[in-house]
Amino acid sequence: MSAFKNLPTPPAAAKKSVTDTRHGISRSDDYAWLRADNWQAMFKDTSILDPEIRAHLEAENTYMNAAMADTKELQKALFAEMKGRIKEDDSSVPVKDGPYAYGTLYVTGGEQPHYFREARNGGERKLLLNGDKENEGKSYFRLSGIDHSTDHSHGIWGYDDKGSEYFTLKVRNLETGEDLADVIENTGGGGVWAPDGKSFFYTLQDENHRPSKIFHHIVGTPQSEDRLVYEEEDSGFFMGVGGSLLDDYIFIDIHDHETSEYRIIPTSDLLAEPKLVAARDTGIEYEMAEGGDVFYILTNDGDAKDFKIMETPVDKPAKENWRDVVAHKPGTLILNHMAYARHLIWLERKDGLPRIIVRDRRSGEEHAIAFDEEAYSLGLQGAAEYDTDVIRFSYSSMTTPSQLYDYNMVTRERTLLKTQEVPSGHNPDDYVTRRVFAPAWDGEQVPVTLLYRKDTPLDGSAPCLLYGYGAYGITIPAGFNTNCLSLADRGFIYAIAHIRGGKDKGFAWYEDGKMDKKTNTFKDFIAAADYLNQEKFTSYAKIIAEGGSAGGMLMGAVANMAPEKFAGIIAAVPFVDVLNTMLDDTLPLTPPEWPEWGNPIDSKEEYEQIAAYSPYDNVGEKPYPPILALGGLTDPRVTYWEPAKWVAKLRDKTTGDAPILLKTNMDAGHGGASGRFQRLEEIAFEYGFAIKVAGKI
Secondary structure, three states: OOOOOOOOOOOOOOOOOEEEEEOOEEEEEOOHHHOOOOHHHHOOOHHHOOHHHHHHHHHHHHHHHHHOHHHHHHHHHHHHHHHHOOOOOOEOOOEEEOOEEEEEEOOOOOOOOEEEEEEOOOOOOEEEEEHHHHHOOOOOOEEEEEEEOOOOOEEEEEEEOOOOOOEEEEEEEOOOOOEEEEEEEEEEEEEEEOOOOOEEEEEEEOOOOOEEEEEEEEOOOOHHHOEEEEEOOOOOOEEEEEEOOOOOEEEEEEEOOOOEEEEEEEOOOOOOOOEEOOOOOOOOOEEEEEOOOEEEEEEOOOOOOOOEEEEEEOOOOOHHHOEEEEOOOOOEEEEEEEEOOOEEEEEEEEOOEEEEEEEEOOOOOEEEEOOOOOOOEEEEEEOOOOOOOEEEEEEEOOOOOOEEEEEEOOOOOEEEEEEOOOOOOOOHHHEEEEEEEEEOOOOOEEEEEEEEEOOOOOOOOOOEEEEEOOOOEOOOOOOOOOOOHHHHOOOOEEEEEOOEOEOOOOHHHHHOOOHHHOHHHHHHHHHHHHHHHHOOOOOHHHEEEEEEOHHHHHHHHHHHHOHHHOOEEEEEOOOOOHHHHHOOOOOOOHHHHHHHHOOOOOOHHHHHHHHHHOOHHHOOOOOOOOEEEEEEOOOOOOOOHHHHHHHHHHHHHOOOOOOEEEEEEOOOEOOEOOOHHHHHHHHHHHHHHHHHHOOOO
16 A cells, blocks of 8 residues: 555656667657756856756655655654764864874754864864854855865865855965965865975866866965966866875876876975876776885786785886785775885775785784674774874774774774764664675675664564665775664664675676676666565565665666565665766766766767666656655756656656655755755655655654
8 A cells, every 4th residue: 555645746847859869779858858058057056047947846846745744753753863863062083193183073053064173192172164154154065174284384175055066265374263365166175285385286177067177276376377287188087186195295196987097296396297107098097105215006907806006116106117015816805005104004805894904014014903793894094194103993883883993003902082972872782783695696696784673573574775876886884874773763674785886895896787787786786675575584565775876876777677676766866867968978977987887979889788777768667666866956976857857757657656756955966965964854854755655654
């Protein structure tokens, strides 16, 4: 029996057919008009959105509100529960850097972080940036942080007040708290100081929202006078700028999803031409960390699919001088690395579980930091200083709140600095975390992490929220999440399917879920649902699927492939119009995404591969389950028209009577609401939908 009753008539988007022919193949798109022609300008000024488009999105929001009206009290309860698990006046453990230690804090009732510093070994805290004050009067506000100069006198801080991810940078005197006249517009969100504290480097976003240029800014001069340091002319590559711990080099990192290239500038000569380290070679990735007289290079070069670490002299960084330091071990994926005066450290994953390896640079002796739980998450923070024996890492599991440790790499002593507080109370013994494996169609075993209360019946009657992502090699950690406890406490099983497209089981796990093998991602997720149904953790009639962004594509694909196996689907900022987006090379992420999905402009074969699974293109006449799609008007990553078009087509094609809902945040972009509690309201809304679909209201 449907949980949705007496709904008003849903909006019916007008059909204005547009035909597109590529490679001799013609397609018609009835809802192409929902894409604003002036999207670049609209991201910066939403008032210029076409009135017809705005009217349709607002009508969808009205219908969605009517369908979810009976969950308002539930949403309030969920919000209160989730907020009650957050320590409102929380503070980070400050990180030591020179004479100071830097940290962040939140105040009771505050939405935004505050940045502070204190004397290195403790003392009175000095507030550097009050995010709540900067947020005043804004419907959306997101800070990118504050980066202090080497001499600790000034800081660069950035903000986005539209959700479009065009960040404005300002320079603050850290002693007086006053901002200088410098205002840098349309940046990627941060800058890298030169050691003298008088200038910094930053990335500029172009009119198509691509980080295509690196500039050098002299403090006290207008942005118009900034020197262009490097311009990337290939629109298929992202670009960022960073610095070394020793402040010896500025790193220009150029990459797509499978290829990378570095150029370096010695800070002893800021006007020097960026020096190429190793030219881009399709399929070869590398990352750099300075280790004094050498660079340590994490790379998959030389058939090192799961990566290895090499070193090269800083004065001769070219590839012919690279030599192995940490050999490639198939099945053990090295995720990142850091170098310090006496140690080289890296985070690796084997058999789906992470561990930190510490190597003495002089003796070569290695040891591991690991934990014994069935599924857990590790975060390697390292240190802000090069000459140190102490690094920092975090640990959590689905049942264990996050713990922050300092670790002495010489004595191997762990010092617990902080355990995440849950003010409303949390007893880990009330919950169970499990790692199970679902058989895939081709014999692979798909890891699935489960969280549920000990008293949850495992007889098929429990509802389940099954989450998946499966793209870009991103691994979804099995970490502590206070929000999903609200589902577990209502009898839900919370499940994460670690499907192909991520790197949960090594680099090959990623390769088997991209390009022509993309459908493995979708089949793995359905296999997880099959397993949970078969083993009576839940049943098809109780599974609500959830995914966002590229995980939203997953939601659209499984809705087309197996709608009968899901009681409902939540698709947040869903990348569902894959073919049209990959055919539009003016969009911000299209050229850089071609190595992930394929280039349907140049390749008929890749066109047909994408067309075969693109959720929007494969919506059919079948009974779809209740679907909730969420979008952001200023989202530069998954544009608002993707979920809007998808919902319009689903509603037109479905043969069932389950509601198809669209919620568009008219004041936000890809990440949704920016404040910490505003974001909880969005999660409460999504959970309210899941609980309603499960018949638990």
